Amino acid sequence: MSSSYxxxxxxxxxxxxxxxxxxxxxxQAILDTGWICHVGFxxxxxxxxxxxxxxxxxxxxxxxxxxxxxxxxxxxxxxRACVCVAQVDGLVLARSAFHHSMNYRSAMVYGxxxxxxxxxxxxxxxxxxxxxxxxxxxxxxxxxxxNEFAATTVLALDIVEAVAKMRSGPPKDDxxxxxxxxxxxxxxxxxxxxxxxxxxxxxG
Amino acid sequence: MTDRYxxxxxxxxxxxxxYANYDRPTVHAIVDAxxxxxxAFxxxxxxxxxxxxxxxxxxxxxxxxxxxxxxxxxxxxxxSACVCIAHLDGLVLARSAFNHTMNYRSAMIYGxxxxxxxxxxxxxxxxxxMDxxxxxxxxxxxxxxxSEFAATTVLALDIEQAVAKIRQGPPEDDxxxxxxxxxxxxxxxxxxxxxxxxxxxxxxxx
Numbered sequence: 001m002s003s004s005y006x007x008x009x010x011x012x013x014x015x016x017x018x019x020x021x022x023x024x025x026x027x028q029a030i031l032d033t034g035w036i037c038h039v040g041f042x043x044x045x046x047x048x049x050x051x052x053x054x055x056x057x058x059x060x061x062x063x064x065x066x067x068x069x070x071x072x073x074x075x076x077x078x079x080r081a082c083v084c085v086a087q088v089d090g091l092v093l094a095r096s097a098f099h100h101s102m103n104y105r106s107a108m109v110y111g112x113x114x115x116x117x118x119x120x121x122x123x124x125x126x127x128x129x130x131x132x133x134x135x136x137x138x139x140x141x142x143x144x145x146x147n148e149f150a151a152t153t154v155l156a157l158d159i160v161e162a163v164a165k166m167r168s169g170p171p172k173d174d175x176x177x178x179x180x181x182x183x184x185x186x187x188x189x190x191x192x193x194x195x196x197x198x199x200x201x202x203x204g
Numbered sequence: 205m206t207d208r209y210x211x212x213x214x215x216x217x218x219x220x221x222x223y224a225n226y227d228r229p230t231v232h233a234i235v236d237a238x239x240x241x242x243x244a245f246x247x248x249x250x251x252x253x254x255x256x257x258x259x260x261x262x263x264x265x266x267x268x269x270x271x272x273x274x275x276x277x278x279x280x281x282x283x284s285a286c287v288c289i290a291h292l293d294g295l296v297l298a299r300s301a302f303n304h305t306m307n308y309r310s311a312m313i314y315g316x317x318x319x320x321x322x323x324x325x326x327x328x329x330x331x332x333x334m335d336x337x338x339x340x341x342x343x344x345x346x347x348x349x350x351s352e353f354a355a356t357t358v359l360a361l362d363i364e365q366a367v368a369k370i371r372q373g374p375p376e377d378d379x380x381x382x383x384x385x386x387x388x389x390x391x392x393x394x395x396x397x398x399x400x401x402x403x404x405x406x407x408x409x410x
Contacts, residue, residue, distance in 0.1 A: 010250070015273050035292050035306065035393075040244035040253025046214070047283070049244030049253055051290035051310055069219050079251065086255035088239050090401075096346040097334055098356075102239065106255050130301055140386040142300040152302075170403040182344040185402040189239070194294075194392035199374040202388060 010110045011163040021164040024059075030107035030164050031056050032132075034085035039063065039071065041079040048074070054085070055129045061109060061157045062116075062125045072153045075113040083109040083157065090188040094171035095180040101167060103186060109162045113155040122154050214314045215367040225368040228263075234311035234368050235260050236336075238289040243267065243275065245283040252278070258289070259333045265313060265361040266320070266329045276357045279317040287313040287361065294392040298375035299384040307372050307390060314365040320358040329358050 004022045005011070013020035021027070031037075037054040040047060050071045054063050061083060065072045075081060086106035094100050116122045126149075130138040144152065171184050208226045209215065217224035225231070235241075241258040244251060254275045258267050265287065269276045279285055290310035298304050320326045334342035348356065375388050 015270060035295070036290060036308075038242040038244070038253050038255075038288055038290070040242070040251040040286075042246040042249065042251045045246060045284065046314075047244040047246045047251055047286045049242050049286040049288040049312070051242075051288055051308070053306060066219060080249055082244070082251045082253040084242055084253040084255055086240060086242070090398075091239070091337055093338065093341070094345070096348075096352075097330065097342065098346075098348050098352040100334075100337060100345075102257060104240075104255070108253070110250075126301065130304075133295055133304060134297065137297070137386070138301065140384075141298070141304075142302075142381055142384055144300075144302050148300075148302040170401070173403075177346055180344075180346055182341070183400075183402065184405075185400055187400050188398035189395055190398045191393060191395045194394045196387075196389055196391050197294075197374070198387065198389040199377075201374070201377075201382065 005160070005162045007163070008161050011108065011161050013163060013165055019165050019167055021166060027107050027159075027162045027164045028056065030087070030105045031061065031085050033087055033105070037063070037083050037085045039075070040082040040084070041071075041074050043074050043079070054083070055132045057125060057128050059159045061159055062129065062154055063113075064129070064152055064154045067151055067153050072155060075155055076115045076153070078112050080112060081110070081157065087191070088189050089168065090186045092171045092186050093184055095173045095177040095182055095184050099171055099173050101171065103168050105164065105166045107162065107164045109157060109159050111157050111159070111161055113157045116154040116156050122149070125154050125156070126152070209364070209366045211367070212365050215312065215365050217367060217369055223369045223371050225370055227368070231311050231363075231366045231368045232260065234291065234309045235265065235289050237291060237309070241267070241287050241289045243279070244286045244288070245278050247278050247283070258287070259329070259336045261329065261332050263363045265363055266333065266358055267317070268333070268356055268358045271355055271357050276359060279359055280319045280357070282316050285315060285317060285361065292393050293372065294390045296375045296390050297388055299377045299381040299386055299388050303375055303377050305371065305375070309368065309370045311366065311368045313361060313363055315361050315363070317359040317361045320360050326353070326358050329360070
């Protein structure tokens, strides 16, 4: 398997092409960093953009939901989707307003989802999802019973057309602006877990 | 002006409708808390979903970019857009796999963007964008010159069809699962500024 995704008409980054990355490891790392993706799709010409949890097993991206949700129905019908996972890493404060920017990592995946009908794949995917949330937790919780398993639709997108776009580092000011006496640099944005809050219903 | 957005066919929440919130201040607060939005639009049958910076003045959402970007071109031509701003606030760990969920705040806006041609509105929108990044900073930096101003397209979306969806709080387990001896609760997810990293200053300033 090639270590890079092929650049296609859909994934060719036009603006700031130097920030584009097609290598598999970079794209996959960004996908894995995010807990939710945004799925863009259209129904009768109207675009929708729905945030939903996602996870990945190798080169397959999974999402899930209740049977009959509008999102899942449209995607199961073969809508051409665009999935985006984006993380803002910092505000880039330059000496001119024009050169202000953001540091970010984003991954874009184009394709058509398929309904995961195979029960073994569906079960393995749900197990992988639990492992993403908390490794090992699936051995401690009650895993889906038949009704729950049947009530959940899992959709898979085989990652074939994908690209990452990233910016990092300090501002890039015009030479003529370098003497402007204003603080310039990066205000990093950090996302982290806070202190866990036990369910008030927890015994003892 | 009413303090709520009117529920429409596009903004009617079907799944877990009790999480829906049409209050204007609620939607605005979620919009303002985000640095980027995701804009979905179609070119033919193909959907695109593009992350970009946004800001708000009253009931107008603004985005910007270089003249000629694919996103801005499609939107300027009147593509029906859907803009989403979502904040993940925590992972909700339940006693059954099925009842795991996430705490979040999301806002969804449907509509068509217009190019901001009016120079006064465009200039004002830049000022507010700078104020969002850091209040007062626009008085210290060099604001756009004529060519920078001309090279930037600003698009505006008048917020008329909008809805928020919010989930907060502990897991909701089935009664039969309450005795399962596993930790249950919420792992909050927090986003905050870290220590600023100053750009290397030229010697002339030092």
